[in-house]
Amino acid sequence: MSCLICGPKLATCGVVISIWGVIMLAMLGVFFRTHSAVLIEDVPLTEEDFRDTNPPQKIYGIYNQVAYNCFIAAAIYVVVGVFSFCQISLNKRKEYLVQ
Template sequence: MKNYCRPLKKSNVYFLGPRIYTTAVASLIKTQIMPSLLFCGPKLAACGIVLSIWGVIMLVMLGIFFSAHSAVLIEDVPFTEEDIRNDKNPPQTIYGLYNQVGYNCFIAAAIYVVVGGVSLCQVRLNKRNEYMVH
């Protein structure tokens, strides 16, 4: 907002783009016309942060365990019996699938980090919106 609407020498006149407006008109433009980045409430934003933290922790741990070729997670590796029968080196194929699933977990964790960042921005915008005078 600082780039678009700034006061001229501590007066009640504002510069907004190529035009100069009074304080009342500039306030109306900032609140009514300019789009807001706020699209969810404070409770939904807090829920998004909690789910993002949980998702990042869980998916990073799963990614580590898949990359370490944990035998407990063999049921979650996408392979068929034909893949093993027709292959000359089945362990390397299974290890490659383990690594691919591990990479997918790390990518999903990165997406959860982005969602958590957006949720954090929403929480901050909601707090800022509480202090604004309408």
Template sequence: MRVLYCGPKLAACGIVMSTWGVIMLALLGIFFITHSAGLIEDLPLQKEDLFPDPNPPQRVYDLYNQVGYNCFIAAAVYVAVGALSCCQMRLNKKKEYLVQ
């Protein structure tokens, strides 16, 4: 059963926001996976993570990869929201067609 729960403007807003979210998070994920030096401040690093570890760069690289994968997961959630918004847009168009 198809349920219409948002109007055409909210569905259009969801499409625009999810498109931007996918683009932004996919690029961030790529930059984190490639270990971009400009993003080191965004890593959840603490002194305890670096000093007892005999190989600190590997720990930093692991954190880069973990944050990059989290960005890709969030981008996938935005894809799902965008698909849901597209379905709502189609249902709104169908409702508009049937009313006329």
């Protein structure tokens, strides 16, 4: 029993978008993990974070949390890519059996 959900074009689009998402989010995760100063505007900081007794460690902790979130999103893109690849193979098998 095959679980064919989407067509070949949608499955191919899913694979392409997943590859791009994994590359982009993995790179963002690495840059957040290295505490890149360019990404400071993307870190959800509050005034209390600067009033802490040790502000750099608090800010680095928030950077690490954002990096962790990027890696989780990249893993979700991997799952979507694997699903899309399976859909491509199911579509090819269906096409082969029809001929």
